Amino acid sequence: MSLKNDKVSQYLKGLSYDAYETMGAHIEQGGVRFRTYAPNAKDVRLMINGSVQQMQRDERGVWSCFRDGAGKGDIYQYIITTQTLEEHYRSDPFAFYSELRPKNASIVYDMESYEWNDGQWIANRDKCYEKPVNIYEMHFGSWRIKAGKEDAERFYSYDEMADLLIPYIKEMHYTHIELLPLNEHPFDGSWGYQATGYFSATSRYGEPDGLKRFIDRCHCEGIGVIIDFVPVHFARDFFGLHIYDGGYVFESENEYERYSEWNTALFDYSKPHVISFMRSAVNFWIEMYHVDGVRYDAVANLIYRHGRKDMPVNDCGLWFLKDTNYIIQRLHPDVMLFAEDSTDYEKVTAPVEYGGLGFDYKWDLGFMNDTLNYIKTPPVERAKHHNKMTFSMSYFYSNLYILPYSHDETVHGKGTMLDKPQGRHEEKMATIRTLYMWQMTHPGKKLNFMGNELGEYMEWREDKELGWNLLTFPSHDSLHEYIKKLNQLYLTEPALNKFDYNSASFRWIDADNRGRNIFAFQRNDLDGHLIYCVFNFSENRQSYALSVHMNGEYEELLNSDRDIYSGSNCLNENCIANAFKLNITLAPFSATMLRKKS
Numbered sequence: 001m002s003l004k005n006d007k008v009s010q011y012l013k014g015l016s017y018d019a020y021e022t023m024g025a026h027i028e029q030g031g032v033r034f035r036t037y038a039p040n041a042k043d044v045r046l047m048i049n050g051s052v053q054q055m056q057r058d059e060r061g062v063w064s065c066f067r068d069g070a071g072k073g074d075i076y077q078y079i080i081t082t083q084t085l086e087e088h089y090r091s092d093p094f095a096f097y098s099e100l101r102p103k104n105a106s107i108v109y110d111m112e113s114y115e116w117n118d119g120q121w122i123a124n125r126d127k128c129y130e131k132p133v134n135i136y137e138m139h140f141g142s143w144r145i146k147a148g149k150e151d152a153e154r155f156y157s158y159d160e161m162a163d164l165l166i167p168y169i170k171e172m173h174y175t176h177i178e179l180l181p182l183n184e185h186p187f188d189g190s191w192g193y194q195a196t197g198y199f200s201a202t203s204r205y206g207e208p209d210g211l212k213r214f215i216d217r218c219h220c221e222g223i224g225v226i227i228d229f230v231p232v233h234f235a236r237d238f239f240g241l242h243i244y245d246g247g248y249v250f251e252s253e254n255e256y257e258r259y260s261e262w263n264t265a266l267f268d269y270s271k272p273h274v275i276s277f278m279r280s281a282v283n284f285w286i287e288m289y290h291v292d293g294v295r296y297d298a299v300a301n302l303i304y305r306h307g308r309k310d311m312p313v314n315d316c317g318l319w320f321l322k323d324t325n326y327i328i329q330r331l332h333p334d335v336m337l338f339a340e341d342s343t344d345y346e347k348v349t350a351p352v353e354y355g356g357l358g359f360d361y362k363w364d365l366g367f368m369n370d371t372l373n374y375i376k377t378p379p380v381e382r383a384k385h386h387n388k389m390t391f392s393m394s395y396f397y398s399n400l401y402i403l404p405y406s407h408d409e410t411v412h413g414k415g416t417m418l419d420k421p422q423g424r425h426e427e428k429m430a431t432i433r434t435l436y437m438w439q440m441t442h443p444g445k446k447l448n449f450m451g452n453e454l455g456e457y458m459e460w461r462e463d464k465e466l467g468w469n470l471l472t473f474p475s476h477d478s479l480h481e482y483i484k485k486l487n488q489l490y491l492t493e494p495a496l497n498k499f500d501y502n503s504a505s506f507r508w509i510d511a512d513n514r515g516r517n518i519f520a521f522q523r524n525d526l527d528g529h530l531i532y533c534v535f536n537f538s539e540n541r542q543s544y545a546l547s548v549h550m551n552g553e554y555e556e557l558l559n560s561d562r563d564i565y566s567g568s569n570c571l572n573e574n575c576i577a578n579a580f581k582l583n584i585t586l587a588p589f590s591a592t593m594l595r596k597k598s
Contacts, residue, residue, distance in 0.1 A: 014272025024094025040247030082246025118219035158210035173487035196240035226293035293336035325358025386514035430589035
């Protein structure tokens with residue numbers, strides 16, 4: 001048996017992690033070899049550059065042919081005849097490149113020719129357990145939009161975006177970019193979460209080498225790149241994976257298990273080749289695009305059927321997660337795997353060999369929901385909801401958490417971050433400044449969606465640019481500068497980033513002061529350097545006696561009420577602690593970080 005045929009067999013048995021090296025279109029000497037798995041088809045032909053060529057079926061249902069003279073850039077589809085003699089034009093499930101929507105044919109592409117320049121970055125890359133991780137989540141097509149342009153012409157290319165985005169990320173002190181899915185998808189409004197091409201970087205922003213150059217340049221500037229990945233479901237557009245060969249190759253034969261609440265089709269992980277397909281897709285983005293992390297969307301649906309805890313455990317989904325993560329962790333021990341999981345399932349971030357799911361980090365959606373619900377509560381009622389702000393620390397050390405204020409919180413009528421607090425504009429701004437300090441000083445890695453740093457008024461839309469004009473208004477510009485400073489402190493202060501997951505690095509000082517809506521805690525780098533964090537979520541200016549570890553003179557690292565951040569300048573400069581008490585003053589809706597002077 002040839003090596004290629006052996007790899008095809010591994011794919012069909014669910015053992016493959018590099019099926020993209022065999023399946024699909026591959027440039028060889030003198031032409032291109034095409035392979036597709038269509039076991040239910042009566043006939044499959046290749047349509048390439050307007051001509052048709054018959055493909056040959058083997059006993060396993062794999063159809064293949066060699067096209068003389070074909071090469072990079074050639075446009076192709078598979079013409080699949082079903083057992084009922086219906087004829088459908090299909091995109092290649094393993095295509096590396098696709099036509100710009102609304103067209104949907106596949107394009108032959110050479111994925112091996114790009115020469116990378118990020119060797120030093122890759123050599124030093126790790127999972128950042130004891131390093132700061134501050135992620136800027138973004139949608140590639142709407143961060144900036146070309147003025148006066150419509151439809152696809154409005155998009156910046158991968159190369160153009162590198163010129164604009166990289167300086168901004170460095171200026172704002174983010175460590176990583178997380179990109180909403182860049183896999184090919186037909187509908188802009190799905191944001192990439194309803195995919196048709198799992199191996200095809202969307203052509204909206206250019207060709208695959210353009211994305212490689214973008215990531216390469218990020219790495220050379222010290223910026224990591226995380227990609228969103230959708231392992232649960234795929235688009236039902238009929239040129240894609242759905243009922244691919246007239247039968248159910250990728251989805252379930254059982255109609256109840258076939259479709260999702262998003263009107264998409266669910267992957268059937270009881271089929272070995274589907275596990276190979278999706279495991280290979282995860283590996284593909286790491287191998288071919290050098291991404292530094294993969295964020296799995298909607299993990300709850302892989303843990304429980306239809307994502308509901310009152311439904312049975314999804315045994316096949318759990319097997320896919322454990323099997324895939326186990327292999328990816330061994331192939332790429334320096335790449336981070338993130339779970340967007342809304343359940344309380346145990347050991348999500350424990351290694352598979354210890355009974356876990358094998359993720360490195362889990363999105364703390366409980367933290368996100370609790371803290372946002374707290375600031376939505378009128379200040380006079382917050383005492384009744386005090387535990388929403390403290391509850392996260394009661395379970396924090398059960399997994400390795402990342403604290404997200406993600407795109408999900410700025411769409412579908414939820415309003416922007418600025419919409420969530422009640423009160424006058426100045427009070428709303430003050431509250432979210434305080435909330436952001438809470439996020440950045442609370443143990444855990446950080447993630448914010450683009451626009452959170454601007455104080456957006458409008459919910460995010462994929463066809464509208466961020467409101468960059470807001471920076472011409474003093475309160476929004478000062479918020480922007482405040483977040484820049486907050487991010488800088490997070491990156492440079494070891495007490496805030498070094499030992500997130502060591503319980504000795506965090507201690508409550510005042511967790512139960514519900515009558516005053518005050519919270520205080522201490523962060524510690526375990527080398528004796530302490531930072532005190534105090535928060536006043538009330539509408540009152542308050543005096544407060546902070547318990548400290550040592551007498552002497554203290555300084556503020558950052559006060560959210562400083563006038564340059566549009567505050568009232570209620571500061572605590574050069575204050576002295578006596579009897580292990582530091583008397584400070586807190587402005588309404590304010591937060592402060594303090595430490596003892598050396």
